[in-house]
Amino acid sequence: MSTPSRTAGRTRGFTMLEVLVSILIVSIGMLGLAGLQAAALKNGQSAYYRSLATQLAYDMSDRMRGNINGVLGNSYNRTGINTDYATAVAACTTTAGCVAADLARNDAFEWQQLIQTLLPGGEGIICIDSLPNDGTSGLNHGCDGVLPPNPNERPMHAVKIWWLDDRSAANAAGAKKLFVYNFRL
DSSP: OOOOOHHHHHHTTHHHHHHHHHHHHHHHHHHHHHHHHHHHHHHHHHHHHHHHHHHHHHHHHHHHHHTHHHHHTTTTOBOOTTTTTSOOOGGGGSTTOOOHHHHHHHHHHHHHHHHHHHSTTOEEEEEEOSSOSOOSSSTTOOOOOOOOSSTTSOOOEEEEEEEOOOOSGGGTTOOOEEEEEEEOO
């Protein structure tokens, strides 16, 4: 019959301690992975909204290219967020059609409806702006309406879109993200 060695008594509880420490380390790692997953979801949603804003800005610039007479008539310089985007022009949706200024007003209405539908707290504005990367909302758009000094040069148009990107408690003031696309036609 063999007798137990002296070290066997000392190691009897050591295996249990190793298991508890390894469970603690794995738990901390899993919490870290959960945090990474949450950050990835948030950043993915933010990227999605930014891509929508980009597509909406390109949509308006394409509408303007399709109605160059409306652009030349300054019909797309729409700075009244509550008035210039409020109503559709029914004649523009019929086969009879409408004039360039009415088409510009209808384009602005349809575009604003898309922004409000697709982006949380979304609002957009089309204007002439020499310094387009300003403004905090559709009401405070920062459009200056400055025309180039050379009458043969076309003005800089800005398509500005705002939306609520961060809806957490940290953004209680409701600061909005801004996307600007500026171009000359």
